[in-house]
Amino acid sequence: MNLASIDLNLLVAFEALIEERHVTRAAGRIGLAQPSMSSALRRLRELFDDELFLRTASGMQPTEKALALARPIGAALEQIRQALAPRQGFEPATSNRRFAVAVTDYGDLVVVPTLVRLLRREAPGVDLAVRPITDAGDALARLERGELDALIGGHLPDSALCLRRRLIEERxxxxxxxxxxxxxxxxxxxxxxxxxxxxxxxxxxxxxxxxxxxxxxxxxxxxxxxxxxxxxxxxxxxxxxxxxxxxxxxxxxxxxxxxxxxxxxxxxxxxxAFDIDLLHARRALADPALRWLMNAIATAAAD
CATH class of the missing domain: 3.40.190.10 (Periplasmic binding protein-like II)
Known part of the structure; x- marks a missing residue:
């Protein structure tokens, strides 16, 4: 495959489709009109010689090939974003950022109290919204859509769009x-x-x-x-x-x-023994504030 002949914007469209599972929402996410996104999907299908997304009663479902492509394409786009992003930092002491994390009961009892103390000490202007994980699949979907910044708990499902970090080995x-x-x-x-x-x-x-x-x-x-x-x-x-x-x-x-x-x-x-993990979207790596939050969570778990 000749890379010079490929419109790399198609990969951005693919990423939006794999996360939204809906043509119109994916189009709105990256600033395209719905017909343009439909055209991008047609070209993606030709490029990869696969349907990629199938229409079902519950919405567009990715094929096995689309799921296999999601992780490497997401990682490649993330590296490009980091390379092109302006080198801006995050100042926790003066920030008024709001973060949202979802946790199991274990995360709520063991990790969150120490995390709250760390935030009050190092980032007093930062707000933290903690949600319960009642359905792990739903929580993961919200993380993928950007409605949540992180998940903390045990036995969390995998996602090609997210990264996993072990926080605690528990017995x-x-x-x-x-x-x-x-x-x-x-x-x-x-x-x-x-x-x-x-x-x-x-x-x-x-x-x-x-x-x-x-x-x-x-x-x-x-x-x-x-x-x-x-x-x-x-x-x-x-x-x-x-x-x-x-x-x-x-x-x-x-x-x-x-x-x-x-x-x-x-x-x-x-x-x-079982693991207590931190899950966050790959795109968090390009956001200095989210990188700081992930490190703060890891520090709280270690303490």
């Missing part, structure tokens, strides 16, 4: 009422499986099967979930003063152990 622990924790002795696996469990499930279901249940099943064991709670912060307070046991992320458990009055114990079976 599971158990919590119990101290009077029933055996004076600090580790819980046996058989005891753990026999006890009634409290479980956090944001969706309101029983949350099964989880990594815990899969591990137990491999050993021929099964636990009984006696109480299901919709907010993770409620779990340690529900466990305190009862015969319940709960399995939680260690940093969340330790944050509430003293105030709830629960003991933190090792998990009596091997369950893989």
């Amino acid at each position: 599971f622990v158990c919590i119990r009422d101290p009077a029933r924790a055996g004076g600090g002795a580790d819980m046996t696996l058989s005891e753990y499986a026999a006890l009634p469990h409290a479980l956090f499930s944001a969706a309101g279901g029983d949350g099964l099967p989880s990594a815990i249940d899969i591990a137990l099943d491999q050993m021929g064991l099964r636990r009984r979930v006696a109480v299901t709670l919709p907010h993770v912060v409620a779990v340690p307070f529900a466990v305190a003063g009862t015969d319940l046991v709960a399995t939680m992320a260690e940093r969340v458990a330790r944050r509430f152990a003293a105030s709830a009055g629960v003991a933190v114990l090792p998990l009596p079976c091997e369950v893989a």
